[in-house]
Every structure is written in structure tokens, then in C-alpha cells.
Amino acid sequence: MSAPKTVTIKELARRAGVSHSTVSRALNNHPSVAAETAARIQQLARELHYVPSATARTLKTNRSRVLGVIVNRIADPFYSEVLGGLQSVAYRSGYSVFISAFEYDPERELNLMRTLLARQVDALLLFSSTFPARRLEQLGALPVPVLFIHNRATDVLPHSIYHNDRSGTRALTRHLLALGHRRIAYGGNVRGGLLHQQRRQGVVDALEELGLALPPAYDLLAPDGQMRSGAVLAEQLLALAERPTAIICFNDMQALGLMQALQSAGLRIPDDISVAGFDDIPLAAFLYPSLTTYHQPQWELGELAAQAALFRLGEAVPDPRAAFDVITLEGRLMVRNSTAPPPRS
Amino acid sequence: MSAPKTVTIKELARRAGVSHSTVSRALNNHPSVAAETAARIQQLARELHYVPSATARTLKTNRSRVLGVIVNRIADPFYSEVLGGLQSVAYRSGYSVFISAFEYDPERELNLMRTLLARQVDALLLFSSTFPARRLEQLGALPVPVLFIHNRATDVLPHSIYHNDRSGTRALTRHLLALGHRRIAYGGNVRGGLLHQQRRQGVVDALEELGLALPPAYDLLAPDGQMRSGAVLAEQLLALAERPTAIICFNDMQALGLMQALQSAGLRIPDDISVAGFDDIPLAAFLYPSLTTYHQPQWELGELAAQAALFRLGEAVPDPRAAFDVITLEGRLMVRNSTAPPPRS
DNA sequence: ACGATTGCTGCAATCGTGTGCAAATCTAAG
DNA sequence: CTTAGATTTGCACACGATTGCAGCAATCGT
Numbered sequence: 164m165s166a167p168k169t170v171t172i173k174e175l176a177r178r179a180g181v182s183h184s185t186v187s188r189a190l191n192n193h194p195s196v197a198a199e200t201a202a203r204i205q206q207l208a209r210e211l212h213y214v215p216s217a218t219a220r221t222l223k224t225n226r227s228r229v230l231g232v233i234v235n236r237i238a239d240p241f242y243s244e245v246l247g248g249l250q251s252v253a254y255r256s257g258y259s260v261f262i263s264a265f266e267y268d269p270e271r272e273l274n275l276m277r278t279l280l281a282r283q284v285d286a287l288l289l290f291s292s293t294f295p296a297r298r299l300e301q302l303g304a305l306p307v308p309v310l311f312i313h314n315r316a317t318d319v320l321p322h323s324i325y326h327n328d329r330s331g332t333r334a335l336t337r338h339l340l341a342l343g344h345r346r347i348a349y350g351g352n353v354r355g356g357l358l359h360q361q362r363r364q365g366v367v368d369a370l371e372e373l374g375l376a377l378p379p380a381y382d383l384l385a386p387d388g389q390m391r392s393g394a395v396l397a398e399q400l401l402a403l404a405e406r407p408t409a410i411i412c413f414n415d416m417q418a419l420g421l422m423q424a425l426q427s428a429g430l431r432i433p434d435d436i437s438v439a440g441f442d443d444i445p446l447a448a449f450l451y452p453s454l455t456t457y458h459q460p461q462w463e464l465g466e467l468a469a470q471a472a473l474f475r476l477g478e479a480v481p482d483p484r485a486a487f488d489v490i491t492l493e494g495r496l497m498v499r500n501s502t503a504p505p506p507r508s
Numbered sequence: 509m510s511a512p513k514t515v516t517i518k519e520l521a522r523r524a525g526v527s528h529s530t531v532s533r534a535l536n537n538h539p540s541v542a543a544e545t546a547a548r549i550q551q552l553a554r555e556l557h558y559v560p561s562a563t564a565r566t567l568k569t570n571r572s573r574v575l576g577v578i579v580n581r582i583a584d585p586f587y588s589e590v591l592g593g594l595q596s597v598a599y600r601s602g603y604s605v606f607i608s609a610f611e612y613d614p615e616r617e618l619n620l621m622r623t624l625l626a627r628q629v630d631a632l633l634l635f636s637s638t639f640p641a642r643r644l645e646q647l648g649a650l651p652v653p654v655l656f657i658h659n660r661a662t663d664v665l666p667h668s669i670y671h672n673d674r675s676g677t678r679a680l681t682r683h684l685l686a687l688g689h690r691r692i693a694y695g696g697n698v699r700g701g702l703l704h705q706q707r708r709q710g711v712v713d714a715l716e717e718l719g720l721a722l723p724p725a726y727d728l729l730a731p732d733g734q735m736r737s738g739a740v741l742a743e744q745l746l747a748l749a750e751r752p753t754a755i756i757c758f759n760d761m762q763a764l765g766l767m768q769a770l771q772s773a774g775l776r777i778p779d780d781i782s783v784a785g786f787d788d789i790p791l792a793a794f795l796y797p798s799l800t801t802y803h804q805p806q807w808e809l810g811e812l813a814a815q816a817a818l819f820r821l822g823e824a825v826p827d828p829r830a831a832f833d834v835i836t837l838e839g840r841l842m843v844r845n846s847t848a849p850p851p852r853s
Numbered sequence: 854a855c856g857a858t859t860g861c862t863g864c865a866a867t868c869g870t871g872t873g874c875a876a877a878t879c880t881a882a883g
Numbered sequence: 884c885t886t887a888g889a890t891t892t893g894c895a896c897a898c899g900a901t902t903g904c905a906g907c908a909a910t911c912g913t
Contacts, residue, residue, distance in 0.1 A: 182893045212648030217627040219869035243588030262607040282562040303557025451796025564899035
């Protein structure tokens with residue numbers, strides 16, 4: 164290896180024959196430093212590959228230009244898409260992002276928040292947090308803005324971004340009703356919190372419009388929003404005396420697992436049973452059969468979340484919605500091949 | 509909001525009636541502090557929600573417990589899976605990760621490296637970097653270990669993790685040959701660098717075993733490894749006078765785009781043409797038809813990369829391979845439904 | 854009872870940067 | 884040539900933590 168001596172502002176000052184204060188000002192284009200001195204110092208800085216220590220700067224200025232992000236799972240196609248948009252906006256404004264996953268573990272989520280706060284992030288972005296605002300008090304007075312995106316706890320929170328889940332599943336249910344389905348099930352998510360409640364309610368809404376109800380036997384619950392939960396749903400579904408002709412899942416991942424399990428049990432989709440998801444993850448269009456679902460703009464959600472955070476930090480951002488206290492995004496129905504009229508029998 | 513006054517070590521010292529040095533030692537379980545004093549201070553720290561400033565600690569100790577990671581695209585299913593494993597290992601050792609994407613832009617990649625170094629990460633992990641080692645000199649003497657994973661530049665680098673690409677495509681090609689295919693194409697990647705060369709070579713190897721060659725007309729090149737490149741390949745393929753009966757793509761994303769384009773052009777897969785990918789991204793099994801591909805252990809790759817970095821930093825890690833200078837991972841052939849014997853005609 | 858040892862705590866310097874204020878230099882006018 | 888004013892630079896402290904060293908009190912040995 165070569166000499167790992169990092170060149171500091173003092174070293175630079177020594178070589179330039181000025182004090183380190185002058186160097187600091189020169190590099191930050193402070194007006195009170197002579198133009199030629201500044202140019203000379205900047206030139207020297209380039210030659211020596213000087214990189215200012217963001218750490219020291221953060222310590223001094225109390226601003227790190229770092230966003231802390233906590234999601235459920237990075238590898239989840241939904242979140243990875245969101246993170247892409249988020250990081251991209253952050254980059255443009257010169258921010259970096261800590262990304263961490265709590266993997267369905269509230270303990271870990273709290274831990275991660277502590278860590279990120281200790282690292283002095285300028286803002287905290289919590290996706291699908293299961294935290295009731297009350298538990299946040301465990302962290303003391305929060306020194307930075309905290310944004311909740313798709314919050315699952317049922318509190319009303321100051322800065323948050325929601326998605327119109329209820330009208331989403333309502334649209335999906337109407338679509339199925341229009342196809343002629345009358346026996347429609349909903350596959351819930353125990354850990355879904357508010358998201359689960361809203362999505363379930365949308366189904367109930369649409370059924371009620373036709374004077375129908377969601378029978379308890381069709382009001383299902385899976386342990387989470389991952390693929391394996393789809394298999395759990397399939398089991399419950401196959402055990403029913405009178406099987407539904409259609410099912411709306413909590414999200415696409417669940418639907419994916421469900422379709423796979425149903426297909427390997429010999430059922431044909433959509434001929435024997437229609438399946439719908441929620442989110443429209445990028446692969447939804449490429450499944451077999453391609454998945455009818457409700458589209459959430461994921462990349463855009465990430466961009467918006469980043470902008471909302473940056474706005475709170477006084478940065479200029481293009482999207483005017485970033486200034487809102489509570490943002491609600493609208494999605495749209497994506498009809499594909501996993502839904503069709505119910506079987507004749 | 510409540511008072512955003514962050515409680516510092518001095519404040520804590522004042523309230524406890526000791527000096528801040530004692531507080532520091534008490535919190536770090538330094539042996540030379542009286543047990544009861546330590547207990548009292550720790551108790552107080554908890555009550556006041558004291559969080560030590562990682563920034564200050566980093567400045568003083570010159571260790572941040574942060575890994576800097578640069579990938580091509582976060583939203584790419586391959587990388588998001590890798591990042592999941594990586595972050596998970598990092599978390600267990602108390603490390604945080606900066607994750608950033610250079611989106612196929614070398615300029616941006618260099619920029620990100622600068623930023624992460626300025627932020628004093630303890631190690632830098634570069635995935636699919638296009639950097640020749642020479643260009644790294646632009647950054648001066650690197651003060652931290654840099655690991656290259658799936659490096660695309662053709663230099664030999666000190667710390668790196670590779671995948672056995674060549675034997676991967678060789679296995680895929682043999683599989684197709686065994687099915688009876690003789691007209692086999694390869695869909696390359698202009699920006700694939702070393703990865704592209706190796707994968708292409710594997711195809712050539714297997715063909716040569718039977719005394720065959722890869723004809724120039726079947727030696728294709730797409731602009732990158734994303735879906736849209738699959739469409740480009742499809743166009744080239746359909747324009748050929750004598751169409752190949754099978755094609756091996758640079759990676760799964762390309763294969764995905766290709767299949768879609770071919771199908772919407774009326775071709776049936778695998779009846780009319782067999783398609784194979786590379787990587788085995790999680791959705792490969794759920795495509796229609798499910799994709800024959802070469803499996804790379806993505807989550808494990810992320811875990812291993814993190815461990816290799818942590819090992820360089822003197823941390824204890826479970827996987828002994830982490831100590832190797834150069835690690836090569838082996839994959840395995842995944843035969844699914846996108847490949848079949850060639851059409852009779 | 855007295856010096857030596859041990860155990861605990863505080864002082865002060867340091868990491869690399871930013872910044873208020875004083876000091877030094879320069880410019881130009883009287 | 885003197886001096887006021889403008890311009891440029893340096894001194895010194897601060898941010899929040901870690902750590903070598905010195906100091907002080909308590910305990911021990913003889």
C-alpha cells in the first residue's frame with residue numbers, strides 16, 4: 164500500500180504558507196479571502212487530493228447532509244424500487260443515505276433508529292414503521308425531522324406520506340364484481356397494521372355498495388406480506404367448503420406466493436380462481452399469469468419522500484407536494500391476466 | 509416540537525457531578541472507574557436518553573463503523589438481494605452502510621467514491637465497478653481498504669470477489685447442446701467489461717468442445733444489462749436470415765426483456781426458441797416461462813462481501829473465505845422451462 | 854506511624870473543521 | 884507623511900468525544 168496519510172486542512176495550510184482558517188475560507192468561497200489566494204489554495208488542494216473531512220464538518224456545523232432510511236427489507240422489490248428513487252434525489256442534492264432494514268423486528272427497528280440518530284443524520288425516513296408514536300418517546304426528544312411513509316401504526320403523525328389504500332382495494336373489488344364475482348376473499352396481513360385495515364376496508368366498501376358483506380370465512384389473515392404468506396393463504400383457501408372465486412391479496416408478494424401454491428395444487432389462474440395483488444411491483448407484469456393489481460408509483464414515492472425530507476431541511480426541491488404535512492398518493496388499477504370472470508359451474 | 513437540545517457527555521457529567529472523562533470511561537466500561545460510579549452514570553444516561561455522538565467518536569478514533577457501498581442500480585433485483593445480505597451482516601457487527609448507485613455513469617461513480625471517502629467510511633465496497641485501477645489514482649492514496657466485487661475492469665486487483673462466469677455460461681451452453689441445439693447465440697453487454705468477456709468465452713469454450721464456433725452473426729451486443737437491452741437483442745435476432753434456435757443472455761434482466769419482446773412478436777418460448785439467462789434473480793422462477801439460468805448466490809455474496817470488508821478491519825467473522833485476497837464463488841445450473849429441444853423444422 | 858501501592862478521578866490535549874473578532878496590511882485621500 | 888478606511892489574514896475557541904498522565908485519597912505492609 165502507499166502512504167495512507169490523509170491530507171488535512173492544516174497540512175494544506177502549511178504548504179500554502181497561510182493559516183488553516185484562511186484555507187477553510189478559501190475552500191468555502193468565503194468573500195473575505197483574496198481572489199488570487201483562494202485560487203492558489205484551491206489549486207493546491209486539487210494537487211494534493213485534499214478531501215475535507217465530512218465528519219469534522221458535521222461535528223462543527225451540526226449538519227451532516229445524510230438521510231437515514233429504515234425499511235422493512237431492502238431485497239423486497241417494492242422497497243428496492245423506492246430506495247432507488249430516494250437515493251437518486253438525495254444524490255442530486257449532495258446527500259448520502261444510510262439504508263437499513265429491520266426485517267419485521269420492532270426491536271431491531273428501534274435499534275436502527277438509535278444508531279442512525281447517533282450518527283447524526285439530518286432526517287429520518289421510516290418506511291412501514293410499526294411504531295406507535297408513543298414508543299418514539301423512548302428515544303427522547305428527537306433532534307431531527309422524522310418522516311413516516313406508509314406508517315402502519317394507527318396514530319396520526321405530523322410528517323407522513325400515505326397511499327390511498329382504501330380506494331385501491333375498492334377499485335380492485337369493483338373490478339372483480341364487474342366481472343361477475345360474488346364470492347370474493349381478502350388475504351390480510353397480521354403485521355400490516357393500518358395498511359391492512361385500510362385495504363381490507365376498501366374491499367368491504369365495494370361489497371357493501373352491492374349490499375354484500377365480507378363473510379368471516381373469506382376474511383383471511385396471513386402472518387406478513389412476504390411470499391411465504393401466500394402459501395399460508397393457499398392452504399386456508401383450499402380447506403374451505405365453498406371456495407371463493409376470487410381473492411385480493413395484501414400485496415403482490417403475497418399474491419405471487421399464493422399463485423404459485425395454487426398452481427402447484429392444480430388450480431388454473433384465472434380460470435378456476437382470480438387473484439389480485441397490490442403495489443404493482445416491477446415483476447407483476449411478467450408473472451404467469453401477469454398480475455392484476457393496484458399500481459403504487461414506487462420510484463416516485465422514493466423521490467417524493469427524499470424531497471419531503473430535504474424540504475424540511477431547507478433545501479430547494481422541485482415537487483411542491485414536498486411541502487405538505489401529509490401527502491397522500493393516488494395509484495391506479497392495473498388489469499392484467501390473473502383476473503377473469505368466475506367459472507361457470 | 510419539544511426542546512431539541514441533544515444531551516452531550518458534558519451535560520451528563522454536570523448532572524452526575526463528575527468530569528466528562530469519567531463519564532466517557534464509565535460508558536465504555538473502562539476498568540479504572542468505580543463500579544458504583546459507572547452504574548450510576550449509566551443509569552443517568554439511560555434516563556436522559558443520552559446518545560453518544562458517533563461523529564465525534566469517529567473524529568477522535570478515526571474509525572466510523574460505516575461501510576460505503578456503491579452499486580450500479582439499487583432497484584436491480586440482483587443488487588437489492590446482495591444489499592440485503594450485506595446490510596444484514598453489517599448490522600450484526602454494529603456497522604451501518606452508505607448505499608449509493610452510480611446508474612451506469614463512471615463520472616458519478618468517481619463522485620460517489622469521493623463523497624464516501626470524505627465521510628470517512630472504514631471500507632469501500634465497489635460492485636460491478638468499471639474502474640481500471642489506474643483511474644483510482646485520481647483519488648490519491650486510499651486511506652481505507654477497497655474491495656471490488658464483480659469488477660468489470662480487466663485489471664487484477666488486490667481484494668476482490670469474482671464469480672465463475674466462464675464455467676457458468678459453459679454449463680448453460682452444454683445444456684443447450686445436449687438438448688440438440690447447434691445454432692446458439694450469445695447476447696453480450698457493451699458495458700459488461702470483464703464479465704462480458706468471461707461469459708462470452710464460456711459459450712465459445714463449450715462450442716469448441718464439439719468443434720463448433722460462435723458465428724459473428726450470433727455474437728450479439730446489447731448496450732447494457734437492463735431489460736430494454738433485451739428488446740434490442742430481439743430486434744437483431746428477428747432480422748437474421750437464419751435465426752438461432754437458442755440464445756444465452758448476459759443476465760436475467762436482459763433475458764426477461766428479450767422474452768417479452770420475442771413473445772409479443774409472436775414467437776413461443778421455448779417451442780420456437782430457447783432462452784437462457786444468468787444470475788438467477790429471485791423472479792426468474794416465476795416468469796413465464798420460468799427461466800433457465802445460472803445461479804449466483806446473491807444474498808450470500810452480499811454477506812461474504814461484508815465479511816471480507818469486516819475482516820480487513822480486524823473484526824471477527826464466521827466465514828473463513830473472508831480472509832482470502834481473491835474469492836471466487838461457484839454457481840449452479842438451473843434448468844427451467846425456457847429451454848427445450850430445438851424445433852423440428 | 855509512615856511511605857508505598859493501588860484505585861479512582863480530573864486536567865488537558867487532540868481529532869479536522871468553522872467562525873467571531875482582533876490584528877495586520879494595503880489603498881488612497883488630505 | 885499621516886491616517887482613516889477597506890481589505891485580508893491569523894488567533895483562539897468551539898463542536899463532542901477519547902486518552903495519557905498526574906493528582907489525590909484510601910488501603911496495605913512493616
